[in-house]
Amino acid sequence: MKFNLFVLPFTIGLLVLFSILTAKYIRWFLSLSTDQRDAVIKNFFTLKTLSGLREIFLESLLHRNISRKNRLLGYMHMSLAFGWFLLIIVGHFESYSYFKTALEPPYIPIFLRYFQQDSLADPLQVIYWFVMDLILLFVLSGVALAWYKRHNRKHFGMKKTTRHLPADRIALSVLWFIFPLRLLAESITSAIYGGGSFLTSGLGSLLENNIASDLSFIASWWAYSISLGLFFVFLPFSRYMHIPTELVLIMLRNWGATKYTGKIDGITQFEVHSCSSCGICLDSCQLLELGHANIQSPYLFRNFRGNKLSDTVVQNCLMCGRCETTCVVGIKTNSVRRAIRQNSDVEVNHDYLRHVDTSFNSSPDVLYFAGCMTHLTPGIKKSMQAIFKAAKINYALVDEDQNICCGRPMMLSGLAEQSLAMVNKNKELFENSGAQTLVTSCPICYKVFRDEYNLNIEVLHHTQYIDRLMKEGKLALAKSEEQVVYHDPCELGRNSGVYDEPRRVIAALANLSESPANREKAWCCGGSIANAMLTSLEKKELAISALGKIVPKNTMTLVTACPLCKKTFASTGKHINIVDIAELVAVNLSAGKDKRRIWMFEKIESASI
Amino acid sequence: MRALKKEVVIIGGGPAGLEAADSLNKLGHAVTILEKEGKPGGKLSNWHKLFPDNVSADGILKQMVHKISGDIQLITNVKITKISREGTKHSVWFNEGKCIQAEAVLVAVGFDLFNASLKEEYGYGIYDNVITSAELESMFTGQKSLATVTGKTPERIAFIHCVGSRDEKVGFRHCSSMCCVTGVKQAIEIKKRLPAAEVMMFYMDLRMHGRFYEDLYLEAQEKHHIQFIRGRLSESSENPDGSLLLKADDTLAGSPIKVKADLMVLLLGFVPTDFHRKMGEEFGVEIGSDGFFSPCDAHLDTNSVKTNGIFVAGACTGAKSLEYTLADARSASLKIHEFLLQTTSANILN
Ligand code: SF4
Ligand code: SF4
Ligand code: SF4
Numbered sequence: 001m002k003f004n005l006f007v008l009p010f011t012i013g014l015l016v017l018f019s020i021l022t023a024k025y026i027r028w029f030l031s032l033s034t035d036q037r038d039a040v041i042k043n044f045f046t047l048k049t050l051s052g053l054r055e056i057f058l059e060s061l062l063h064r065n066i067s068r069k070n071r072l073l074g075y076m077h078m079s080l081a082f083g084w085f086l087l088i089i090v091g092h093f094e095s096y097s098y099f100k101t102a103l104e105p106p107y108i109p110i111f112l113r114y115f116q117q118d119s120l121a122d123p124l125q126v127i128y129w130f131v132m133d134l135i136l137l138f139v140l141s142g143v144a145l146a147w148y149k150r151h152n153r154k155h156f157g158m159k160k161t162t163r164h165l166p167a168d169r170i171a172l173s174v175l176w177f178i179f180p181l182r183l184l185a186e187s188i189t190s191a192i193y194g195g196g197s198f199l200t201s202g203l204g205s206l207l208e209n210n211i212a213s214d215l216s217f218i219a220s221w222w223a224y225s226i227s228l229g230l231f232f233v234f235l236p237f238s239r240y241m242h243i244p245t246e247l248v249l250i251m252l253r254n255w256g257a258t259k260y261t262g263k264i265d266g267i268t269q270f271e272v273h274s275c276s277s278c279g280i281c282l283d284s285c286q287l288l289e290l291g292h293a294n295i296q297s298p299y300l301f302r303n304f305r306g307n308k309l310s311d312t313v314v315q316n317c318l319m320c321g322r323c324e325t326t327c328v329v330g331i332k333t334n335s336v337r338r339a340i341r342q343n344s345d346v347e348v349n350h351d352y353l354r355h356v357d358t359s360f361n362s363s364p365d366v367l368y369f370a371g372c373m374t375h376l377t378p379g380i381k382k383s384m385q386a387i388f389k390a391a392k393i394n395y396a397l398v399d400e401d402q403n404i405c406c407g408r409p410m411m412l413s414g415l416a417e418q419s420l421a422m423v424n425k426n427k428e429l430f431e432n433s434g435a436q437t438l439v440t441s442c443p444i445c446y447k448v449f450r451d452e453y454n455l456n457i458e459v460l461h462h463t464q465y466i467d468r469l470m471k472e473g474k475l476a477l478a479k480s481e482e483q484v485v486y487h488d489p490c491e492l493g494r495n496s497g498v499y500d501e502p503r504r505v506i507a508a509l510a511n512l513s514e515s516p517a518n519r520e521k522a523w524c525c526g527g528s529i530a531n532a533m534l535t536s537l538e539k540k541e542l543a544i545s546a547l548g549k550i551v552p553k554n555t556m557t558l559v560t561a562c563p564l565c566k567k568t569f570a571s572t573g574k575h576i577n578i579v580d581i582a583e584l585v586a587v588n589l590s591a592g593k594d595k596r597r598i599w600m601f602e603k604i605e606s607a608s609i
Numbered sequence: 610m611r612a613l614k615k616e617v618v619i620i621g622g623g624p625a626g627l628e629a630a631d632s633l634n635k636l637g638h639a640v641t642i643l644e645k646e647g648k649p650g651g652k653l654s655n656w657h658k659l660f661p662d663n664v665s666a667d668g669i670l671k672q673m674v675h676k677i678s679g680d681i682q683l684i685t686n687v688k689i690t691k692i693s694r695e696g697t698k699h700s701v702w703f704n705e706g707k708c709i710q711a712e713a714v715l716v717a718v719g720f721d722l723f724n725a726s727l728k729e730e731y732g733y734g735i736y737d738n739v740i741t742s743a744e745l746e747s748m749f750t751g752q753k754s755l756a757t758v759t760g761k762t763p764e765r766i767a768f769i770h771c772v773g774s775r776d777e778k779v780g781f782r783h784c785s786s787m788c789c790v791t792g793v794k795q796a797i798e799i800k801k802r803l804p805a806a807e808v809m810m811f812y813m814d815l816r817m818h819g820r821f822y823e824d825l826y827l828e829a830q831e832k833h834h835i836q837f838i839r840g841r842l843s844e845s846s847e848n849p850d851g852s853l854l855l856k857a858d859d860t861l862a863g864s865p866i867k868v869k870a871d872l873m874v875l876l877l878g879f880v881p882t883d884f885h886r887k888m889g890e891e892f893g894v895e896i897g898s899d900g901f902f903s904p905c906d907a908h909l910d911t912n913s914v915k916t917n918g919i920f921v922a923g924a925c926t927g928a929k930s931l932e933y934t935l936a937d938a939r940s941a942s943l944k945i946h947e948f949l950l951q952t953t954s955a956n957i958l959n
Contacts, residue, residue: 375844376730382847400846536777570727571779 002115006222007107013229014106020236021244028266032257036267039257052254056247061085065328069280070157076149079142081243086135094128110228113186113200114221117193126197133199136186139179147176160288162279162298164239165306171238174231181227185220188212239302242276246329249274253330260335262416268339271331275301281323281333286524289545290538292316297323297333304340312533314340319412319530321494325520334495341414348410348418356402358429364396366465367435367457369449371442372405373563380441380563383586384462390589391474395439398429406440408448412530423453430457439465441582443492443562444529450496461492463561463581467501470508477588482510484584485555487569488522489562502561505581509588510559515550523549525560527568543572551576559584614639615949618701618711620884622683623651624673624931625717625923625938631676632942633715638949639680641709643687643701649674651719657749659931660794661821667750669931689884692892697952699918712952713918713945716888716902717938720879720924723773723781730844731769731875738763738851739873742788745795755802759851763806763871766799767855768792769842770812774878783899785878786928789816792876793829800833809836809868811857819930840866845873879928892916901927912941913948920945 032040043049058064061082067074091109096102098116108115119125149156164172183203190196190204191212204212235241249270252258258267277298282288285296295316303309317337324333368388370381381397388395404426407419430438437458440446446461453459460468469475486506492498499519506512517523526534526542534542547569551558557577560566569578615638619626622644630640648654650673656666677683684703691702692714702708725733725741733739737758740748748755757763770792774785789812796808815837817826829835840857848854848869855868881900889896894914895903902921905913912920922941923934 375846378732378844378846379729379735382735536780540780567729570729573724573727573780 002104002108004114004218004221006218006225007105007111008225009222009229010107010110010225010232011105011229013232017232017235024236024269025248028269030266031269032266033261035259036252036257036261036265039259040252040255043255043257048254048256049251052251055250055254059250059329060243060246063328065330066278066280069326069328072145073149073156073158073280076142076145076156079138080146083135083139083142087132087139090128090131090135094132097122097124097128107225111221111225113189113195117189117195119195125195129195129197129200133197136179136183137199140183143176143179158279158283160279160282160293162277162282164277165302167234167238168240168277171231171234171240174227174234175240177227178224178231181220181224185217185224188217188220192217239275239277241273241305242329245270245273246276249329249331258332260332260339262339263342264339268336271336272301272304274329275327275331276329277302278328280328281326284322284326286320286322286526286542286546287316287318290534290541297327297331297337300333300337300340301331309340315413315531316533317531318490318524318526318528320490320524320528322490322521322524325494338412338414338416341412342416343414344417346415346418348415348421350421353404353421353425356404356425356429358425358432360396360433362396364394364433364435365437366393366395367430367433367438368395368397369399369406369438369440369445370397370403371399371440371445371563372403373444373567374441375399375403377563377566377580380566380580380582383580383582384439384441386586386589387466387469387475387582390476391469393469393474396433396435398433404429406442406445406448408444408452409529411448411452413532423448427453427455430455437465441563441580443489443496443498444564446498447491447496461496461498461501461561463492463502463505464498466505466581466585470505475585475589477509477585479508480510480588482557483513483555484510484557484559484579485513485515485551486518487515487525487550487558487560487565488519489560489565490522490524490528492561493522494520502559502581506559506584509584510557513552513555515552517549525562525565525568527564529564539568540572543568544574547572547574547576615713615953616641616709616711617713617715617945617949618643618699618709619715619717620689620701621651621717621719621923621925622646622649622685623717623719623923624653624670625719625925625934625941626651626715627673627677628935628938629715629717629922629942629945630681631673632939633945634679634681636942636946638946639682641682641684641711642677643689643703643709644683644685645687645689647685649677649683649685652722652743653931655743655746655750657746658794658798660790661819661825663794692888694916694918697918712949713920715920715922715941715945716884716894716925717921717923717941718882718884718925720901720928721882722877723779723880725772725875725877727779728772728776728875731772731842731873732845732847732853733875736845736847736851736853736873738847738853738871739845739875742791742795742874742876745874749795749798755799757851757871761871762803765807765868765870766796766809766872766874767853767868767870768796768808768810768874768876770810770815770876771841772875772877773880775813781878781880781899783878783927784816786816786818787930788876788878790819790822790825792874793817793822793825793835795874796835797825797829797833800835807836808833809838809870811838811840811842811855813841814839819932838866838868879924882925885925892919894919894921897927899927901925910944911937912944918948920948 063074063077066077091112095109095112153161186200187203190201191208275298282296295313300313303313319334321334374380404422407422410419439460439462441462450459523546525546526539559579561581566578566580617633617638617640619630619642622642626642630642633640650670653666653670659666687703689703693700699711699714700708747753773779773781799808817823839861840859842857844856846854853870853873857866859866888894897903902925904911912922920941922938
């Protein structure tokens with residue numbers, strides 16, 4: 001049997017790695033919900049499995065998503081992942097071509113140059129040598145870039161990178177050593193026994209006279225094996241756990257098994273362990289502007305993995321979802337955070353709900369749920385009422401007097417179970433009305449009604465509803481020359497995917513300009529209900545900074561579609577008109593009659609005293 | 610004295626500016642007042658009567674303006690564009706290219722009333738029967754009638770304290786210190802005009818700190834039966850008849866309450882003006898966390914700022930009653946006089 005003691009570190013490391021992975025994954029699979037498990041079983045023998053494998057190839061090996069962010073960064077990841085993958089695969093083929101068996105111990109293809117030192121008469125061997133040298137060079141170029149990136153991250157399109165933990169740093173250093181050590185071992189082997197191609201034999205001839213000796217020969221193979229073994233042992237305890245876990249997550253996603261269940265489950269574990277701490281999402285987080293630099297998703301996940309969660313890390317987040325849209329692994333950062341926030345210890349008193357009357361004495365076609373936030377911006381509510389009236393809609397305002405919150409603010413702060421009483425009461429109210437459509441002015445309510453209430457009534461945000469009324473020709477509107485810019489609210493845009501209807505409505509009424517950071521890249525206004533940790537001054541700072549980035553120089557009016565955005569931006573005291581789409585429409589309907597009260601500022605102020 | 614005659618420019622022709630102009634003039638300096646409106650008087654010109662003794666604001670203002678004659682130059686409708694300094698001379702630029710030079714500049718720009726639309730949940734600008742304390746004064750002076758928008762005599766009137774003050778959500782943490790007493794004075798005035806009306810005050814706590822202010826509070830309760838409800842308004846909505854539904858937490862009774870009112874009066878806080886921000890940004894005058902000017906020393910020198918030759922007086926360093934505004938203006942005049950004497954002796958020595 002082909003064996004040498006030096007293969008032990010590698011073999012033991014591999015065994016340890018496999019045992020730990022198996023134990024962890026089985027535990028996580030067992031904590032999947034029934035729905036999630038059913039989805040895996042149902043979709044296992046379908047094309048979804050193939051498309052999962054395809055995605056693994058494109059993302060985990062070629063790193064296509066990262067390349068879209070930055071070519072150089074993409075190349076770096078690809079050369080390491082795909083290169084290493086090729087070394088293993090081609091190594092197996094090479095080994096098979098020599099030993100004609102696929103049942104060799106796993107260390108044979110890894111240390112093949114040790115076990116097959118002699119040159120064979122086989123012309124194929126020269127080709128294998130060449131190919132393997134080429135792949136090794138490819139991997140080494142990735143290592144060199146990774147090393148360079150630590151000091152010059154700007155060239156990789158990143159302003160910030162993650163600060164790593166000691167275990168991560170050790171694993172990283174070991175990883176950097178693996179391939180140079182392989183190069184060394186193969187080159188020394190080539191110097192002594194011949195063989196190898198341009199790289200290993202080239203370096204080998206340089207080492208021939210001084211370095212290459214029997215001692216350095218065996219020592220270099222030991223070093224290579226130890227570096228591999230160490231890396232494997234450190235892997236499950238470092239961020240490199242993402243390498244195998246991401247593969248599983250991609251499959252689960254393709255099988256449709258990753259639906260959010262409201263609590264920490266196996267999916268949460270797979271998501272959390274799929275984060276490579278690459279730090280690509282960091283630059284998207286506005287809280288960095290305030291100097292809060294330890295709460296971002298990679299830090300949350302890491303602290304979760306290490307069981308070191310603090311209140312700040314968990315709670316100090318806007319849940320704006322900006323990091324989710326930039327995550328190259330596609331981790332649902334918002335859902336994970338929500339699951340982590342879930343806290344069943346808090347008790348909530350819902351006594352008042354008993355007195356809420358959910359019967360209806362009219363039979364409206366449309367229900368209008370203004371929402372708690374809209375009650376704080378009555379201009380929006382009044383405008384919507386004017387719009388319903390102008391379009392002659394048989395509607396009912398459901399939360400005028402006895403308003404119950406939609407429940408999402410509580411859900412986002414970790415009290416999802418406790419919000420159920422409110423959810424059920426609202427559902428009862430909506431269903432008793434007999435209406436076909438539920439319209440709300442608040443994107444927070446919209447998101448939860450649409451995605452979590454399971455209503456059999458159509459749910460629309462008022463931007464969508466107004467868009468429909470306009471299409472149906474129910475509103476007599478005229479276009480003005482007003483120059484406006486639109487701000488996508490986080491909950492309506494990124495978190496609910498409604499981008500086009502608001503734009504259509506505005507474009508029919510005014511000259512719409514787009515800010516560079518729009519749609520899924522839009523900034524958060526800073527007023528998020530999901531963050532109870534920021535002071536009002538900090539929120540204001542975020543709002544002022546966002547306004548500065550959103551509003552073009554020649555524009556005096558910012559149109560938004562969320563009462564919270566409106567209030568947050570208005571409270572900055574900046575000389576900019578902050579208007580909701582509903583108000584824009586209502587002013588237009590009244591032929592500009594109420595314009596003064598909304599357009600407080602008319603011309604762009606000069607900067608001097 | 611006449612030999613010392615130095616140019617002083619006063620920015621702002623409100624009570625502080627007028628009072629300082631008179632004092633500096635009497636101390637022998639050549640004074641020019643730059644006023645942004647068409648006439649002097651500032652916010653005082655729109656007020657009806659003054660707390661705590663109900664004297665006529667107009668009467669007081671007339672006496673002040675009367676003193677501004679002769680040597681004092683008053684330029685109205687001024688829009689200042691720039692202030693610059695060369696050596697000891699300040700140049701104040703205004704109205705497209707006009708410039709006036711002075712040895713010392715006194716900034717007496719006062720304050721702005723909080724823009725009530727920013728507290729949108731109270732419905733100002735959205736619900737017709739929500740008015741501000743300033744608009745109520747103009748109803749008292751007869752410029753508008755004391756009635757709802759539809760011309761009805763209001764039966765229930767609610768006053769809301771701390772609108773734009775003590776409210777970090779709108780960016781102002783400070784107490785404006787004058788609105789409690791203004792509200793009580795206005796509530797009494799309403800009861801005098803409409804004895805049948807029901808008047809309610811929604812307050813956080815009453816800050817009746819000046820001399821005789823407590824007497825006014827007692828009179829409001831005992832003589833006029835004005836209701837004081839401790840609780841902050843959370844939101845208001847409009848009934849179909851145009852009346853308002855107020856939602857608040859009664860923090861004494863510990864329960865949420867809903868109240869109907871025909872007219873709602875917002876007691877607006879004092880907030881810094883745009884001029885404050887610009888003086889801060891462009892001229893380096895120090896601004897406090899409330900946005901008002903911060904003088905060199907809060908106790909020993911309330912009228913100088915770090916920039917040499919620039920002085921501040923009146924409510925531009927924080928909310929003040931008329932009494933304190935005038936005293937502060939006279940104090941600033943002395944400070945400026947001392948400063949001008951010093952620069953003169955320095956020049957003679959050179
Ligand atoms: S959700 Fe927003 S605030 Fe929270 S970590 Fe991501 S980018 Fe930052
Ligand atoms: S959350 Fe995604 S983008 Fe952010 S560090 Fe983790 S893997 Fe990278
Ligand atoms: S004086 Fe009274 S009303 Fe004004 S801010 Fe202070 S406490 Fe509020």
